[in-house]
Amino acid sequence: MAKGSRASSIKANHSALKSKVFGPIETARTERLSAKLLALASAPRPSAQKDTGDVTMDVEDAAAPAPLKSALKVTKQADDMEVDKDTTQAPPSSKPSSGRIEKKRSARSRSSGIVFPKYKNGKKVGTKSKKSGFFPYKPFLPGLAEYEALGFGLGAPPKAPFDKVIFMVVDALRSDFVFSNESAFTFTQSLISNGAAMPYTAHATSPTITMPRVKAITTGSIPSFLDVILNFAESDTTSSLAAQDTWLAQMKAKGSGKLVMYGDDTWLKLFPDTFDRADGTSSFFVADFTEVDNNVTRHVPEELRNDDWNTMVLHYLGMDHIGHKAGPRSPNMIPKQKEMDGIVQQMYTAIESQKHLQNTLLVLCGDHGMNDAGNHGGSAPGETSPALVFMSPKFRKIFAGNESPTTAKDEFQFYDTVEQSDIAPTLAGLLGFPVPRNNLGNFIDDFLPMWRSVDDQCHLLVSNAKQILNVVTAAYPASLFGADSSQDCQNPSSDIERLGCDWKLISAQLENRGQIRPAHTDPLFYDILIWLRHAQDIMGSTASDYNMSKLLAGQVIALLSIVLAVFTVDLVFRQSYLFVLIVLLYSAMMFGSSYVEEEHNFWYWAASGWIASLVFKTARSSLTTSFSCVVVLAGLRITRRWNQTGQKFAGEPDIARTFLAEHTTFLWALVFSMYMWNCYSLSSTGFPHLPRSIAKGVSQLLAVMAAAFKVAFTHEDAPELLDWTANKAAELTTGFSLVTRARGVFIGIALALAQTIGAEYLAAVRRHRFASTRTIHNLLTLFLITQSRATNIPLLMIFSAQFHLLHNLDLNLIEVTITSLIFQYMSFFAFGGTNSISSVDLSSAYNGVSGYNIVAVGILTFVSNWTGPIFWTSATTIMLLRLRASGEKNVLKNYIALQTVFAATSLVFIMVACTELRTHLFIWTVFSPKYLYSMAWSIGQHLGMNIGLGSLLFWLGTY
Known part of the structure; x- marks a missing residue:
């Protein structure tokens, strides 16, 4: 419901803006441009000779004057669809007498999916056969860009103010790690204050993970969006940018120096054979946030003395690792910020003092942010709002500086907000390449x-x-943009025709x-800038074409598995109407973005109701068994x-992040109680042959x-x-190292x-098969405890009590199947799981x-993210063995068939939802991550755990 109410509010505010502000603005602008077109068409063409006095100006005149900035500010603010009041014209800003440009900051759109008011958001996505499936690669123009004659009397490309770049990620x-009052980037903030640095919040579109962000x-x-999967497969090479044009390829093509890179080896995978000197580190070894950065910094002093490079890329991973391990409020975060700020100071000081670095641009940026849990991958404001700072002593002659530190205008929005993709063309201009x-x-x-x-x-x-x-024009007819085009520009029928x-x-x-005259170039600059942003918005909204045949083929295959599973079940579905109801209700939820985001509520209510x-x-x-259910119900209330x-x-x-964090003694009493429980279970009923x-x-x-x-x-x-007590222990x-202890x-x-x-397999008479299965369950529980965060370990004690x-x-x-299904999903969310990529927990991935x-x-x-479902898979197997011992036949076959019906049906419905809603506003932030999670549930949990592990345990208990 949260997403629905937000969407309704956005639509209302959009309508209000369009009727009160942008309707009159667009009408006036169209009339103005039409009149200008008629006037210019009848005017004589300019001569080739230009008066250089008209095109050369002082720094004060070179800046965009107040009318242009005011107009741009209105348009920029239009991007924020939450604005619900009239926009007033900003007064002209005065120029400082020092010759610097006094900048008033404004916020650009934070979402690349927001469409400018005069453009309709409803373009249908094509179905070209060269695309593949729901997550296809975007088409690209091959080859390396070269300078081309622009015409319009414009001559050679302008001389670049910089010839080297240090790109520090x-x-x-x-x-807020850089710009807020709580930041430890004190030196960087001093540069922002004195005008030597230009700060921005760089909007990162979802998915907010390293590989797609580096590509952008x-x-x-x-x-x-397929890069979400490729980001985890570090050996993958299909995502390489070797065949694509990038600013790194352009810097290499200039031939003015070597390219060097130190840090995250994602760069080496994306850009093979690009760097002349490199030292990569793994981005997924999150247990380390000290050595991983020291391995980068140790190269910096030597490279600053070298004069043979034109590009130095540094990618520090420690801050991200701290976030994954302990969140943004970790006690290690401020020292890490000071460390990074010290490196910025070291490089900036070298730029000031060393002659061969005097034309060097220093860029500090984040590839993405993080949420309050320290994770990323989704579209929360903290995840999509990394910092971006351009630094150079040359900027002091141009910019007057900004207040620093400062406070955010909105959630994590400091200074102007630009798109992360704006970095590439900006570097092209500042460094002098196409x-x-x-x-x-x-x-x-x-x-x-x-x-x-x-x-x-x-x-x-x-x-x-x-x-x-x-x-x-590679995606739309080029004829629409020709001077001889016959389309009606008074009444364009589509966004692309308007463009x-x-x-x-x-x-x-x-x-x-x-x-x-130069003083009247503002309308022209304004029109070009607005056209650029409109084009960016239209092309950004055409995220991908879809291969409908492959999409439908996947749905048909999943539907076939449902049919096969239904025919496999020996039970009559009239006896399992509640199971069918759960399947249908859950499947219908896949069409609502708010239901997908708040899926945990469905399973909590289903568990309580069941x-x-x-x-x-x-x-x-029996009142005793009824009381047992009441106790289970009480455990569910705590779990929720x-x-x-x-x-x-x-x-x-x-409980986990607030209560237990404040009552650590109680936390460890629960943790050690779980270890004692597991030890007692193993010693009392385990190892029957010892x-x-x-x-x-x-x-x-x-x-x-x-x-x-x-x-x-x-x-x-x-x-x-x-x-x-735990600290002393x-x-x-x-x-011993943590790696040795875990091993x-x-x-x-x-x-x-x-x-x-x-021992059970070699025994002459297998009398302890059931006890051996319980032993395996308890050993598996101990493994799951090892892979869980300390604050989540008590949950396994609650689950163990509920299982008993x-x-x-x-x-x-049927009742065992429903119980298993509900408790598997309920436990996943109880451990902190969501349908967002940002909730993937990597803290125990390197044990x-x-x-x-x-x-x-x-x-x-x-295992660390599906701990709860894996526990209930093992527990369910023991319950199935008891059913088999009571004489019921085909227990495992019917159980797997019922689970397959649910898994396949839910997968079909999420496929259909993603196909039908492929132009939905939240397709990439809600439905696509849900589809990835559905694949993990279907392949990892259902096929790997319910069928694989469950069948193995069942066989060991019956062999």
Whole structure:
């Protein structure tokens, strides 16, 4: 409902803006441009000779005057669809006597999906056969861009003010980490104050993860959502940008120096054979946030002394790792900010003092931000608002400076907001190379005063516009933009026709601009800048074409699996009407963005309603069993408040992050109680083929090793969660690395599993099959505890108690299946899971791993995020074994068939939803991530756990 109410409010505000503000503005603008077109068409063409006095101006005159800035400000503010009051004209700004430009800051659109008021948001997406599926790669123009004759009397490209660039990326550098009063970037803030730095909030479109963000920064285009998957597969090479035009390729083509890179090896994968010197580090080894940055910094002093490079890329990962481990408020965050600010100071000081660096531009930026949990990948304001700062001593001659530190105008919105794709064309102008061919970004007009000549400023904007025009005409008919086009420009029938008409008006002004005095170039600059942003918006909204045949083929295959599963079930579906109701209700939810975002509520209510129905059912036969259901219901109430998830109440106080963080002694009492529970379960009923004394010794050893690792891990990961006792325990167990400790736990569990399975398999008479299955369940639980955050471990104790109580109920197969289904999904959200990429927890992905191994890290990541569902898969197998022991036949087959019906049906409906809603506003921020999660549920949880692990445990219990 939250998303629905927001959308309604946005539509209302949009209508109000259009009727009160933009209707009159657009009417006046159309009349003005039409009159100008007629006047210019009848005017004589300018001579080739130009009066240089008319095109050369002082710095004060080179800046866009107040009328242009005021007009642009109105248009920029129009992008924010939450504005619901009339826009008033900004008064002209005065120029400072020092010759610097006094800039009034305004906010541009934060969402690339927002459409300018005069353009309708309803373009249908094509179905070209060269696309593949729902997540296709975007087409691109091959080859390297070259300077081309622009015409319109514009000569050679303007001379660039810089010939070197230091591009420093700090992973997850959220805007407030640099610009706010709480920031430790004190030196950077001093540069902003004295005018040596230009600050921005760079809007990063979803998905906010490293690979697609680096693609946007270097190409200026909008990456494919498929990069979410490729971002996790570090060995993947299909996402390489070797064949695409980027500003790195342009700098290499200049031949003025070498390219060097130190940091995240994503750059090496995206740009093979591009860098002359490089040292890459893995971006997924989140356990380390010190050495990973030291390995970058150690190269900086030497490279600053070298004069053989023109591009130096530095990508620091430590801040992102701190966020993943402990969130943005980690005690390690401020020291890390000071460290990064010190590196900025070191490089800026070198630029000031060393002659070979005097024409060097220093850029500091984040590839994305982070949310309050320290994660990213979604579209929350904190995730889409990284900082961006351009720094050079040359800027002091142009800019008067900005207040720094400062406060945000909106959530994480500091100073002007630009698109991340705007970086590429801006670097092209500042460093002197053609704009990359597939760029959709706009030159940041604040830097136009770096050129004194109006001709040079006009050249920069026109070259950017013609480059984007090439991209537009690759997707739409070029005839729409020709001077001889016959379309009606008084009444354009589509957005693209309106864009073509506007380009013809701009072309006419450019053809006759020789008659326009420099003081009157503002309307022309204004029109070009607005045209650039309109083109950017239209091309950005055509995210991808879809191969409908492949989409339909996937849906048909999933539908076929439903039919096969239904025919496999021996039960009559009349006996399982509640199961069918759950399947249909859940499937229908896939068409609502708010329901997808708040899915956890469905499963919490389903769990409560289901257990409540069991209370009434069992009350007729036994008050004891009815009381057991009441206890399970009470556990669900606690579970529901353990982690606040979704969008509406994300960040609200909960048990894990609020209560337990403040009551650490109580937290560790619960944690150690879970280890004792697991130890007691293993020693009392586990290892049936071992003597009791040895079984107890093995159980205690495993519990102590696992508890010692968890204490040591928390001491490194989140020391604020340790109480005095746990802190002392961590100090007493020093001497072994976390990797060694984790491997010791994993090896111990593996040996115990091997002994249990091997002893039962070799036994002459298999009398302990059920006890062996319970042993495996308890060992699996110990492994899940190891892969869980300390604050979530007590949840497994609640689940264990609920399983014990439910196991004693006389449930039939349908009831066991419904219980398993509901509790698998409920537990996923209880552990803090959502349908957003940003909730993927990587904190335990490297337990026992010393380097990046895609298989090991992938398994550990899945286990740590699906801990609850995996627990209930194992628990359900024990309940199924009890049903089989009571004489019921085809237990496993019917259970798997029913689970497959749910998995396949939900997958079909999310496929249909994504296909039908492929032009929806939230297709890339809500439905696409949900589709990725559905694949993880279907392949990882259903196929891997319910069928794979469940069948294995069932076979071991019946063999």
